Amino acid sequence: MDINVRQRAQVQLIQLRGQLRLGPPVDELRQTVEDAIANGDNRFVINLADVPMIDSSGIGLLVRFLASTKQRGGSLKLTQPSKFAVQTLRLVGVLNLFEVFDDDDEAVKSFA
Amino acid sequence: MLAERGEPEDSAFSEMLDFSMPANAEAIARVVDAIAETLTRLSIPEQKRLEVQLAVQEALANAVVHGCENDPSKQVRCQMKSDPIGRILIAVTDPGPGFSPNLLSDPKQGGTLYCDHGRGVYLIRQLMDKVHFTDRGNEIRMWKY
Numbered sequence: 001m002d003i004n005v006r007q008r009a010q011v012q013l014i015q016l017r018g019q020l021r022l023g024p025p026v027d028e029l030r031q032t033v034e035d036a037i038a039n040g041d042n043r044f045v046i047n048l049a050d051v052p053m054i055d056s057s058g059i060g061l062l063v064r065f066l067a068s069t070k071q072r073g074g075s076l077k078l079t080q081p082s083k084f085a086v087q088t089l090r091l092v093g094v095l096n097l098f099e100v101f102d103d104d105d106e107a108v109k110s111f112a
Numbered sequence: 113m114l115a116e117r118g119e120p121e122d123s124a125f126s127e128m129l130d131f132s133m134p135a136n137a138e139a140i141a142r143v144v145d146a147i148a149e150t151l152t153r154l155s156i157p158e159q160k161r162l163e164v165q166l167a168v169q170e171a172l173a174n175a176v177v178h179g180c181e182n183d184p185s186k187q188v189r190c191q192m193k194s195d196p197i198g199r200i201l202i203a204v205t206d207p208g209p210g211f212s213p214n215l216l217s218d219p220k221q222g223g224t225l226y227c228d229h230g231r232g233v234y235l236i237r238q239l240m241d242k243v244h245f246t247d248r249g250n251e252i253r254m255w256k257y
Contacts, residue, residue, distance in 0.1 A: 021140075
């Protein structure tokens with residue numbers, strides 16, 4: 001999985017490409033977000049446009065970081081999730097936990 | 113040929129793939145990707161392919177993490193069969209002691225929504241048309257019609 005991180009207006013914008021599933025993809029995203037949280041960041045936008053599939057370990061990671069960022073006064077928001085990613089998040093009942101946006105700018109602005 | 117309950121008998125299915133893989137995440141990815149390629153070659157529609165692909169991912173993850181305790185010296189077997197009208201049967205077997213799937217809690221209950229685990233078997237049941245665990249609980253057979 002490719003993970004590209006940019007900072008925009010004190011928001012960590014993370015672009016993922018590939019399947020978010022058990023093993024290196026989930027491990028690398030976990031490390032990326034944990035490092036950012038350790039640096040004091042608590043506002044994240046994750047772009048899922050190029051993530052065709054998220055497995056249960058990926059879902060677990062997203063909800064865990066949603067909870068930990070909220071506890072620190074921030075949040076983790078999703079943008080452009082693929083149709084199947086939305087279906088999967090809805091199937092397990094967590095879609096409504098997240099704020100979901102159509103584009104990154106809108107998600108970044110929502111933190112203001 | 114249909115069984116009494118209107119479900120296809122296993123004899124109607126012919127073997128497409130049969131993998132024995134070490135119990136690690138990289139092997140899961142290789143097997144899932146091989147199954148996805150085979151489903152594409154069989155002209156299975158994208159939505160059905162993604163649903164089977166995710167169900168296999170979850171079944172293999174359970175076998176590796178729980179059945180083999182992430183020990184790559186242990187082997188997981190994954191078989192895929194299909195019939196002439198595109199119905200798919202997947203079987204995943206691990207050497208572990210098995211478990212009781214009926215004892216799993218509902219991941220959609222409010223108190224567990226933020227848990228970082230416990231959704232795999234639930235997802236499989238939602239994505240596939242029929243799911244059966246052997247009595248010992250170390251083999252899952254799942255059908256997509």
